[in-house]
Amino acid sequence: MSGPPYGIGVIGAGDISRLHALACRGLPGLAKLVAVADLDGERAEQVRRQHGFEIATTDTAAMLARDDIDVVSVCTRPNLHARLAGMALEAGKHVLCEKPLAHNLPDCDALIETADAHPEALLSVVYQWRNDRHFQALRALVDRGDLGRPLMGSMVVRTNRGAAYYQDGAARESWALDGGGALMVIGIHQLDLLTTMFGEAAECSARMDTFTKPTEAEDSMAGWIRFKSGALVTLACSVCDHESNFDVTVLGERASARLNGARRGRPPAPQECRLTLHAASRGDRMALRAGRLADLPHRLSAPILRSRVRRTADRLLRRPFVPPTSWWHGPMVEEFLVAVRDGHPAPVPPRQARRSVEIAAALYQSARTGETVSLPLRQGDPGYDHLPEAPAVRAVR
Ligand SMILES: NC(=O)c1ccc[n+]([C@@H]2O[C@H](COP(=O)([O-])OP(=O)(O)OC[C@H]3O[C@@H](n4cnc5c(N)ncnc54)[C@H](O)[C@@H]3O)[C@@H](O)[C@H]2O)c1
Numbered sequence: 047m048s049g050p051p052y053g054i055g056v057i058g059a060g061d062i063s064r065l066h067a068l069a070c071r072g073l074p075g076l077a078k079l080v081a082v083a084d085l086d087g088e089r090a091e092q093v094r095r096q097h098g099f100e101i102a103t104t105d106t107a108a109m110l111a112r113d114d115i116d117v118v119s120v121c122t123r124p125n126l127h128a129r130l131a132g133m134a135l136e137a138g139k140h141v142l143c144e145k146p147l148a149h150n151l152p153d154c155d156a157l158i159e160t161a162d163a164h165p166e167a168l169l170s171v172v173y174q175w176r177n178d179r180h181f182q183a184l185r186a187l188v189d190r191g192d193l194g195r196p197l198m199g200s201m202v203v204r205t206n207r208g209a210a211y212y213q214d215g216a217a218r219e220s221w222a223l224d225g226g227g228a229l230m231v232i233g234i235h236q237l238d239l240l241t242t243m244f245g246e247a248a249e250c251s252a253r254m255d256t257f258t259k260p261t262e263a264e265d266s267m268a269g270w271i272r273f274k275s276g277a278l279v280t281l282a283c284s285v286c287d288h289e290s291n292f293d294v295t296v297l298g299e300r301a302s303a304r305l306n307g308a309r310r311g312r313p314p315a316p317q318e319c320r321l322t323l324h325a326a327s328r329g330d331r332m333a334l335r336a337g338r339l340a341d342l343p344h345r346l347s348a349p350i351l352r353s354r355v356r357r358t359a360d361r362l363l364r365r366p367f368v369p370p371t372s373w374w375h376g377p378m379v380e381e382f383l384v385a386v387r388d389g390h391p392a393p394v395p396p397r398q399a400r401r402s403v404e405i406a407a408a409l410y411q412s413a414r415t416g417e418t419v420s421l422p423l424r425q426g427d428p429g430y431d432h433l434p435e436a437p438a439v440r441a442v443r
Pocket residue numbers: 057058059060061062063083084085086089106121122123124126144145146172173174216231
């Protein structure tokens with residue numbers, strides 16, 4: 047493989063492929079858009095034209111055989127992640143796979159096995175919230191012990207999915223393609239963040255329902271997780287709300303911290319959230335302030351500041367706001383390509399990315415059986431494969 051800019055191939059020209067393409071366009075020194083593949087040739091061609099890929103194709107295998115592609119973004123639905131990311135690794139490509147690692151644990155473990163067999167290729171999973179400056183500041187406070195021992199936490203993700211989302215014919219929030227509904231499709235981001243701060247989960251319990259949305263899997267879930275550290279975390283996840291809320295809170299022995307964003311329409315993006323800190327004692331408040339300054343969550347870099355000013359101006363002048371490439375997937379894609387260039391470990395290696403799928407599988411098992419479920423989940427454990435036994439679900443896998 048030659049040095050950067052790396053030839054980029056994208057598999058799956060759906061909604062999320064555009065964020066990969068946009069991020070790469072913002073990184074001309076690291077990335078060069080070569081090919082986009084989709085079973086639907088028209089979709090692939092549309093993305094090619096919009097973002098300037100050299101070719102569009104319906105033949106993924108032929109794309110993976112090209113020498114001018116070094117890095118592959120897997121942007122299909124989760125039921126195909128293990129197969130397509132596996133094919134790309136076997137073709138000698140570095141792989142950036144969309145979240146989740148896969149739609150169930152058997153596929154996660156199959157993909158981890160393939161990645162282990164190809165240590166020369168990097169496999170990382172897109173959890174772009176990890177690159178958010180406010181989240182990084184929160185994580186640093188936890189890692190440094192500034193909040194004291196984490197006792198409790200909460201994750202809230204509530205949004206409203208409009209009718210159009212379910213009418214695009216893509217079986218949104220289905221067991222077969224996504225491995226679940228609100229939790230697996232959206233809440234998995236927050237589950238991933240929790241695993242970076244609270245470590246391994248020990249047990250969990252949940253209840254779920256499909257209240258109003260035309261989905262096969264749940265549109266709402268509530269539950270709790272106890273981590274091995276003893277910390278207790280509650281979760282609430284729904285796509286039936288009337289505004290969008292994102293909230294991750296850590297309550298420590300000495301102080302608490304809350305990462306939060308709310309907006310109308312789609313869920314808030316990382317750059318739209320804020321971090322707030324609370325401590326009862328004056329000494330702890332001063333330590334938090336010092337930590338916050340050290341982590342720079344509020345010192346805005348010039349490009350971010352410019353983007354915020356532009357967004358406010360666009361809002362006032364009622365003009366559409368085009369987000370800069372430093373938002374959304376930009377920082378995550380950049381970190382991945384730098385890791386490829388410099389031989390660093392993957393930003394989100396597959397074993398780390400498996401943790402959130404494992405917790406999700408356990409929560410689904412609990413919601414189905416009404417029992418509290420213990421972790422870890424390994425092959426042969428009830429709930430290891432959390433997908434329903436329906437023949438239609440089995441057929442697509
Ligand atoms: N990181 C995030 O915030 C975020 C947000 C949305 C979606 N996602 C993830 O992105 C992935 C894709 O979601 P989406 O909403 O873009 O899906 P989508 O259904 O809009 O697009 C998937 C595309 O893959 C194509 N495809 C299917 N099988 C294929 C194959 N064998 N070879 C090539 N192309 C194939 C389909 O034709 C479709 O165009 C999912 O894993 C989802 O979880 C991540």
